[in-house]
Amino acid sequence: MRIAVFGANGPTGRHLTDQALAAGHDVVAVTRRPGSLPSGRPGLTVAVADATDPAAVADAVAGTDAVLSALGTRFSKETITTYSASATAITGAMARHGVTRLLAISSSIADPDWRPTGAHFFNHVLDPLVNRRLGRTLHEDMRRMEDVIRRTDLDWTLVRPSGLFEHPGVTDYRTAGTSADGVFTARSDLAASMLRELEERRYVRMAMGVITTAVKPNIAKLIWQEGVKKK
Ligand SMILES: NC(=O)c1ccc[n+]([C@@H]2O[C@H](COP(=O)([O-])OP(=O)(O)OC[C@H]3O[C@@H](n4cnc5c(N)ncnc54)[C@H](OP(=O)(O)O)[C@@H]3O)[C@@H](O)[C@H]2O)c1
Numbered sequence: 001m002r003i004a005v006f007g008a009n010g011p012t013g014r015h016l017t018d019q020a021l022a023a024g025h026d027v028v029a030v031t032r033r034p035g036s037l038p039s040g041r042p043g044l045t046v047a048v049a050d051a052t053d054p055a056a057v058a059d060a061v062a063g064t065d066a067v068l069s070a071l072g073t074r075f076s077k078e079t080i081t082t083y084s085a086s087a088t089a090i091t092g093a094m095a096r097h098g099v100t101r102l103l104a105i106s107s108s109i110a111d112p113d114w115r116p117t118g119a120h121f122f123n124h125v126l127d128p129l130v131n132r133r134l135g136r137t138l139h140e141d142m143r144r145m146e147d148v149i150r151r152t153d154l155d156w157t158l159v160r161p162s163g164l165f166e167h168p169g170v171t172d173y174r175t176a177g178t179s180a181d182g183v184f185t186a187r188s189d190l191a192a193s194m195l196r197e198l199e200e201r202r203y204v205r206m207a208m209g210v211i212t213t214a215v216k217p218n219i220a221k222l223i224w225q226e227g228v229k230k231k
Pocket of ligand 1: 006007009010012013031032033050052070071072074082105107161162163187226
C-alpha cells in the first residue's frame with residue numbers, strides 16, 4: 001500500500017513510518033519540517049505540508065491508498081484548532097482524490113465514559129487535573145476532529161490510546177471498540193495497532209481503543225520525557 005502519514009515527524013509518526021516501511025509499504029511522510037526526517041530510505045517520499053492547508057494536503061494525499069494521522073499539538077489555555085482544521089483538510093483531500101481509508105489518532109479522553117479500572121489516583125487526581133483542566137482546549141478540539149471525521153462517508157477509524165510513552169519495540173497490546181481499559185499505551189504499540197487495523201478492518205467507522213498490556217512506563221521517566229524534555 002502507499003500510505004500518507006501525517007505528523008510523520010512526531011514521536012508516534014516516526015514509529016508509524018518505520019513500521020510501515022519495514023512491512024513493505026510505501027510511505028508519504030507529511031511534515032512541516034522535512035529537514036528533520038532522514039532522507040533516501042527506500043519506499044519513503046517526504047511531502048512538505050501544513051496539515052491545515054487544504055491545497056498542500058491535497059497534493060500530499062493524491063495517489064495514496066490510505067491516510068494515517070499522528071498529528072498533535074501541546075496543551076494551551078487558548079482555543080486549539082489543529083485537530084479539527086487538519087481533519088477538515090485531510091478528509092476534503094481524501095474525498096477529492098478518491099482515497100477512502102483513514103485512521104486518525106484521538107485519545108481515550110474522547111470517550112466520556114472512559115474510567116480505567118483500579119486507577120484511583122489517575123481517575124480522581126491526574127485525569128481531572130491534567131486531561132480535563134490543563135488539556136481542556138486540546139481535548140475539545142479532538143472531539144471536534146472526531147465529529148468532522150464521523151460526518152464523512154470515508155472508511156474511518158478513530159484511534160484512542162491512553163497515556164503515551166516511549167518503548168523501543170512492539171509489545172503486547174489490546175484493542176477494543178470505543179476505548180480500552182487501561183492507563184498507558186506505548187507509541188510503538190499504537191503504531192502497530194494502526195497498521196494491523198489497516199489490514200484487518202475490524203473497527204471501520206468506529207473508535208478503537210489501544211492499551212499496552214506487557215510493559216508499564218517508569219513514572220519518573222515518563223514525566224521527564226513527556227512533560228519536561230518534549231516541551
Ligand atoms: N501524550 C499522551 O499521553 C497522549 C495520549 C492520548 C493521545 N495522544 C495524542 O496522540 C497523538 C500523537 O502524539 P505524539 O506525542 O506521538 O505526537 P506529538 O508530539 O503530538 O506530535 C505530532 C506531530 O504533529 C505535527 N503537527 C502539528 N501540527 C501540524 C500542522 N499544522 N501541520 C503539520 N504537522 C503538524 C508536529 O509537527 P512539527 O514537528 O512540525 O511540530 C508533530 O510532529 C497526538 O494527537 C496526541 O494528542 C497523546
